[in-house]
Amino acid sequence: MKKRLGIISFFVILFITFIVIWNYSYKKGLEEAYIPIKEQSLDFGIPSEKGVFTRAEFALDYLNMPVDEAHQRSLETYYDNRAYPGAPPSIPHELLKGERGIGGKACLQCHQNGGFVDKFDAYAPVTPHPEMINCRQCHVAQNTQTLFAISNATKIQAPKAGVNNALPGSPPMMPHGIQMRENCLSCHAGPAAPKEIRVTHPERVNCRQCHVPDIREFADVEIFRRTNNHQNE
Numbered sequence: 001m002k003k004r005l006g007i008i009s010f011f012v013i014l015f016i017t018f019i020v021i022w023n024y025s026y027k028k029g030l031e032e033a034y035i036p037i038k039e040q041s042l043d044f045g046i047p048s049e050k051g052v053f054t055r056a057e058f059a060l061d062y063l064n065m066p067v068d069e070a071h072q073r074s075l076e077t078y079y080d081n082r083a084y085p086g087a088p089p090s091i092p093h094e095l096l097k098g099e100r101g102i103g104g105k106a107c108l109q110c111h112q113n114g115g116f117v118d119k120f121d122a123y124a125p126v127t128p129h130p131e132m133i134n135c136r137q138c139h140v141a142q143n144t145q146t147l148f149a150i151s152n153a154t155k156i157q158a159p160k161a162g163v164n165n166a167l168p169g170s171p172p173m174m175p176h177g178i179q180m181r182e183n184c185l186s187c188h189a190g191p192a193a194p195k196e197i198r199v200t201h202p203e204r205v206n207c208r209q210c211h212v213p214d215i216r217e218f219a220d221v222e223i224f225r226r227t228n229n230h231q232n233e
């Protein structure tokens, strides 16, 4: 009788442990593999300007960081793997072993805050949009360099840097759109910033206070003639 009781309680314990462990792992499985997206605070005046401040906590570090000349990017290499200005760059490096996910944490471990990656001998550029966690929805891996034939399609010219000031010394206008680029310091500061556009003053933080988007429209006025209003009188 005692033996039987022993065996029964052994199996009861086993069963309870099974339920507990199964329950735990089931709950774990339900958890999102995402980095939680922060709740948007509603008290910010202009949402599109909020991004300007997102990386501001790094501004002083960026200012004091020595420039690593040997590993600088330039606008040329920046545009090398973009189909056209504003297009999502392709992923120029191999993916981590077994990397099948769509992105998220796997990519953010390098691209959220940047930093030097020995394996690729380069600084990881900081993503301006860490909240868009389905990275590979837009960024595709470069699987081949050879399959494509050279065509005579010309690339759309990128806007130029260094020519957007109204006067020498005045703040240049932004020659690019700001959708998905609200986070200025991710491209304009830090070791992965292309050298031509690395900002001398990351610590000023509120970039859009001085830099406005270039939305001028030009009309062809041909030869200008003053209309003489008195003629028709």
Ligand code: HEC
Binding pocket: 078, 081, 089, 090, 091, 092, 093, 095, 096, 099, 102, 103, 106, 107, 108, 109, 110, 111, 116, 117, 120, 121, 122, 123, 124, 125, 135, 136, 139
């Ligand atoms: C181990 C760190 C690391 C991981 C993980 C990583 N990257 Fe990168 N990534 C880099 C580095 C370093 C570079 C710069 C390479 C260069 O300049 O040659 C880079 C470059 C890129 C670029 C090109 C950026 C540009 O401006 O041209 C894209 C796009 C990119 N990575 C996307 C991803 C995506 C998507 C994932 C996840 C699937 C990912 N990366 C995972 C380190 C990483």
Ligand code: HEC
Binding pocket: 085, 086, 087, 088, 089, 103, 104, 107, 108, 111, 125, 126, 127, 128, 129, 130, 131, 132, 133, 134, 135, 136, 137, 138, 139, 180, 181, 186, 187
């Ligand atoms: C909805 C599409 C989309 C998603 C999702 C997306 N990206 Fe991007 N990404 C873009 C586009 C478009 C650009 C180019 C921005 C530009 O030049 O205006 C870009 C630019 C970048 C750059 C280059 C920044 C630089 O300094 O040159 C990096 C790095 C990057 N993305 C990483 C990521 C990572 C990591 C993820 C996932 C966490 C991700 N992206 C998710 C569309 C996307």
Ligand code: HEC
Binding pocket: 052, 078, 085, 128, 158, 159, 160, 161, 162, 163, 164, 165, 171, 172, 173, 174, 175, 176, 178, 180, 181, 182, 183, 184, 185, 186, 187, 188, 197, 207, 208, 211
């Ligand atoms: C995805 C990367 C990226 C982001 C994010 C970004 N920029 Fe730029 N910016 C560039 C590039 C690249 C250029 C050079 C011109 C070009 O190719 O579009 C540039 C040029 C500029 C220039 C002109 C510089 C000159 O010398 O004429 C200004 C000013 C500027 N950006 C301000 C900003 C501000 C302010 C923000 C934030 C609202 C911002 N940028 C966000 C990539 C970026």
Ligand code: HEC
Binding pocket: 165, 168, 169, 170, 171, 172, 184, 185, 188, 197, 198, 199, 200, 201, 202, 203, 204, 205, 206, 207, 208, 209, 210, 211
């Ligand atoms: C108080 C006004 C002000 C603020 C705020 C400001 N800038 Fe500037 N910025 C300027 C002026 C003025 C110049 C022109 C400097 C020159 O020609 O010597 C300039 C030049 C630039 C350039 C051209 C390259 C260079 O450094 O000369 C870039 C890129 C740029 N700013 C980006 C930014 C970004 C990104 C921010 C936010 C972190 C920012 N600026 C904040 C006034 C400002």
